[in-house]
Amino acid sequence: MPLLGVCCELNWREPLEARTRSFTEVKAISMHSVDAEFPAAPVVVSKDGEAYAIWIIIAMIAAVDAVWLRRLGFGVVKLQNPMVFFIGLFSCLYLFYAFVRPNHQIAAVQQSLAQVLSFSVVLGLFSYLTVTLRFPLIDRYLAHADAAVGVNWLSWFFWISGHPYLNFTLAVAYCSPMLVLFVLVVALPVFVGIERVRELIWVYVVTALIVTAISSIAPAESAWIYFGVPDRVLDVNHLAHFAALRSGRMTEIPIAEMTGLVTFPSFHAAVGLILIYAARGVRYLFPLSFAINGLMILSTPSIGGHYFVDVAAGLAVVLFVIIGLRLAEFPRSP
Template identity: 35%
Template sequence: MPDFPGRLNLCLLFSAAILDVLLIFYLQAEIVWWSLAPMLFTALAAIGVLRYLRARQAVLQFSDELMCRFDVGLKGIAFILICLLTLRIYNHLTMGIVLPLADNLLDGWDNAIGLSWLSYFHFVQDKTVLKNVLQFAYISFDAVCFLSFLVMAGMGLLLRVRFFCEVFLITSLIAISIGFLFPAEGAVVQHFGHLDALPGFSEVPGVFFVEHLNALRSGGPPNVNLLSVPGLVTFPSFHTAGGVLLAIGFLKTRLFWPVSLYSAAMIAATPVFGGHYFVDQIAGVVLALVVCTVVASLPRYKVMFRKPVTANIGFSDKDSISLARR
């Protein structure tokens, strides 16, 4: 069976879990433990289904190649859900370390490089179709990332699956570790203040996380409910970094351009619906490119982005599975 999730992914997950434990004790944080149940149950269910399929492989007449895809896909579902729990806790607990808000700094960096957030916001605000497309792209990001993982596993691109998980996990950990140094209410609040409504929007965009951020900064022990916690990192923008990672994950496959178009729309939505400054996005792009470059240079991945050797999407099933066993 393919070596998934692999030693690096497991080490990264273990490191994040250790950081969570240290922060819980340091901040005397309160975790709503029952809020972990849905993801943990789903992860266990995925492993249960995998065990059933392994036991019934002969009866179901599944080939070894198909079982490899099920193996990586179902283990991946469990691994990703555990990662999400761990990273969400890490994100929120780091924001419980109260540092000065960085909005003036980040806005100043935008101005220093000549980028006008307000001009872009008003450009989007006046265009109904564009606004709806961008909003859908932004709110569907998590679902698209998860679907992309399943598509890679289903296509038999099992080496890419491992690469995909590694670059996302590394980028997330770095973004959170940097982001808590730059806590911010975001560009929407910076330019418009705390509003109840904005013309052209059914609800004020780019402020969905502000209440949670301020609650963590209130001075009391952090309280984390995993069922209601949004992402809190402003700088660097993980949505932007994630869009780059998505596109690179499908490089040299027939899905590259559709995925890249989605990523472009999602990144374009981030200043408005994520409340990000442009410098957040620049930092997100740089972070994603650096992480992908470093990880792709590892020996096991050097062959992955070569010119496709078959007419299939990316690599053939046989090539992908044999590579994943290394």
């Protein structure tokens, strides 16, 4: 019934208070009828602020990189990094699905992929620059910490090396994080929504920042070097880069050849736990992520040249970040 018609039927001989109360009740009933007949459009809460915050962090790190490079007189060479290509690709796809043919979910996925790769490049360059600080190496303390809890790194290394199939499996798992991360960023929105991806990105970014900060003031070379087994390892390029940066022989950073220089805490172990956590409660995805990343964490000492205490520290940082973000209720994820 129209509101005007209802108002005309009110008893205007009632006291003012009663008439006012009646009018309020009728208005509420009428508005309820209107809402039932013409339901409001669903409200989509925008999370663009979170995405912008990630881009701001990336831009700030890139600015620090640029200033630091200039002050050191360093240059960057070999820009043909596949990551640079994919950053451009995912950024273009994001712009297309955000503005040309709007699709919120696809745009969010493309933006998340571009953010992960962009962040990895600028923070990777930053980690190279931190090596030039030349803080004292802590390898012997890490080795002593392993020994203090009864872990024999050399025995573990030779046991893994003595089982070729296991060694190969662990080597494959060690190289899997970026692929698994890509799969989760694409698949999680389908199963549990884009909020889980945003949480994954934030945990990844904050963890990486903390790990890099710790490693910059507490650098370690490698358990391979400390225990004298680099000749038994196939890929030791990062050791050459680490030594050249500390000695001052490297003044041009090859973007296409950048690799992980962080030993303590282990970022590989940290990423493994992050990817397991991100897939929690998702049928099929969680068992797969748990198996692959569990093997990857297991591979970190022998395949990555990390001390066992590196692994423990990397896992501890992730737990600290997850608890901190959940206490802050940001970002929220089911």
